[in-house]
Amino acid sequence: MIGVAVLGSTGSVGTNTLRVLARHRDRFRVVALTAYDSADLLKRQAREAGAAFVGLVQGTGVAGTGMGEGCLVEAATHADVKIVVNAIVGAAGLPATLAALRAGKRVALANKETLVMAGDLVLEAARRGGGEIVPIDSEHSAVLQCVTGARAGTLRRLILTASGGPFRDWPAERLAGATVKEALNHPTWRMGPKITLDSATLVNKALEVIEGHFLFGLGYEAIDVVVHPQSIVHGLAEFTDGSVLAQVGFPTMELPILYALTHPERLPDDGTRRFDPVAAGPLTFEPLRRDAFPAFGLGVNAGCNGGTAPAVFNAANEVAVEACLAGRLAFGRIPDVIARVLEAHDVQPAGDLAVVLAADRWARERAEAACS
Numbered sequence: 342m343i344g345v346a347v348l349g350s351t352g353s354v355g356t357n358t359l360r361v362l363a364r365h366r367d368r369f370r371v372v373a374l375t376a377y378d379s380a381d382l383l384k385r386q387a388r389e390a391g392a393a394f395v396g397l398v399q400g401t402g403v404a405g406t407g408m409g410e411g412c413l414v415e416a417a418t419h420a421d422v423k424i425v426v427n428a429i430v431g432a433a434g435l436p437a438t439l440a441a442l443r444a445g446k447r448v449a450l451a452n453k454e455t456l457v458m459a460g461d462l463v464l465e466a467a468r469r470g471g472g473e474i475v476p477i478d479s480e481h482s483a484v485l486q487c488v489t490g491a492r493a494g495t496l497r498r499l500i501l502t503a504s505g506g507p508f509r510d511w512p513a514e515r516l517a518g519a520t521v522k523e524a525l526n527h528p529t530w531r532m533g534p535k536i537t538l539d540s541a542t543l544v545n546k547a548l549e550v551i552e553g554h555f556l557f558g559l560g561y562e563a564i565d566v567v568v569h570p571q572s573i574v575h576g577l578a579e580f581t582d583g584s585v586l587a588q589v590g591f592p593t594m595e596l597p598i599l600y601a602l603t604h605p606e607r608l609p610d611d612g613t614r615r616f617d618p619v620a621a622g623p624l625t626f627e628p629l630r631r632d633a634f635p636a637f638g639l640g641v642n643a644g645c646n647g648g649t650a651p652a653v654f655n656a657a658n659e660v661a662v663e664a665c666l667a668g669r670l671a672f673g674r675i676p677d678v679i680a681r682v683l684e685a686h687d688v689q690p691a692g693d694l695a696v697v698l699a700a701d702r703w704a705r706e707r708a709e710a711a712c713s
């Protein structure tokens with residue numbers, strides 16, 4: 342029995358994870374669950390899954406819980422846990438990812454923000470502690486599935502697909518007046534509000550390009566993005582001989598979650614809709630409109646600049662998204678806030694966690710000011 346901790350169990354990826362785990366009780370045991378403040382749902386989940394440890398960052402009402410931010414690291418390093426599913430949203434997931442990797446755990450990572458903020462430090466923690474990162478993001482899971490079994494050095498290029506979000510074909514002028522409600526109406530995926538907004542600005546795709554760089558060790562020039570509105574082809578891997586492999590399927594997070602738990606093995610599972618190429622077609626691909634979605638280019642540039650730039654990009658975006666969801670910032674102003682913060686930032690090498698966290702704090706203050 343493999344012990345699993347699900348950090349962020351009450352969210353979109355978290356609840357999908359518990360659904361997958363419930364189908365495989367003979368293989369996996371839920372040891373620990375955490376949430377931010379959704380005490381009632383967390384309690385119900387803990388009861389149903391039989392979790393020994395529950396952690397709530399804010400609030401009360403769950404007996405026997407770990408409380409405060411420390412509960413995330415406690416859950417992630419629990420002695421009975423082998424796999425930590427990190428489904429927390431945002432920078433708050435970083436300490437638990439680092440702690441789990443240092444303790445030699447597998448981190449099934451949905452929380453891409455932590456790799457973006459501190460990719461080198463996260464990889465270093467895995468190397469030193471003997472831990473391992475397996476992506477849950479469907480695009481990176483697709484690439485991992487394509488490259489598993491391939492010889493080192495034979496991967497030449499990644500192609501990540503993007504649905505294009507709700508504004509894929511909107512003219513740039515119209516985008517400036519888009520509402521939050523329109524931005525939250527994603528055409529192919531049902532996800533938490535932050536990643537849904539990130540998909541509408543295409544910040545999410547920039548985060549994924551940076552995530553791909555760290556996960557697969559390719560330079561930014563070797564990572565391409567193509568818009569694929571049907572979200573059937575999740576990612577493609579081009580090899581040095583020119584061959585391209587793709588992973589396909591109807592959009593569901595349950596498959597990449599299951600694969601992150603079992604990689605490189607596969608477990609028989611009938612829980613998801615079986616693929617039907619005729620029902621899925623026709624499949625179309627188009628270039629990403631960088632001019633209409635400037636936040637994408639800002640993110641990729643931050644990745645290319647390296648050091649503290651990606652952490653600053655991420656933090657500025659988190660603040661802008663929060664302000665937008667709270668009705669304090671127009672959707673169309675998110676790229677502008679990110680651009681202003683990045684412009685003012687003096688990029689530092691990011692070899693030290695204190696430097697990354699200082700850059701993150703600095704960017705949050707700057708972004709708050711830029712939102713007002």
Ligand SMILES: NC(=O)c1ccc[n+]([C@@H]2O[C@H](COP(=O)([O-])OP(=O)(O)OC[C@H]3O[C@@H](n4cnc5c(N)ncnc54)[C@H](OP(=O)(O)O)[C@@H]3O)[C@@H](O)[C@H]2O)c1
Pocket residue numbers: 348349350351352353354355375376377378379380398413427428429430431433451452453454477478479530531532533534535536594
């Ligand atoms: N949703 C998807 O399909 C999808 C796909 C690919 C990647 N991802 C990535 O997966 C991560 C989670 O996304 P999501 O859509 O599942 O988000 P979500 O639905 O908003 O869920 C977030 C989870 O994190 C918890 N949380 C929020 N703030 C926290 C904090 N400061 N400290 C500790 N826990 C906190 C929430 O607890 P409460 O419920 O108590 O607030 C909830 O359990 C993100 O990094 C996202 O980019 C998501």
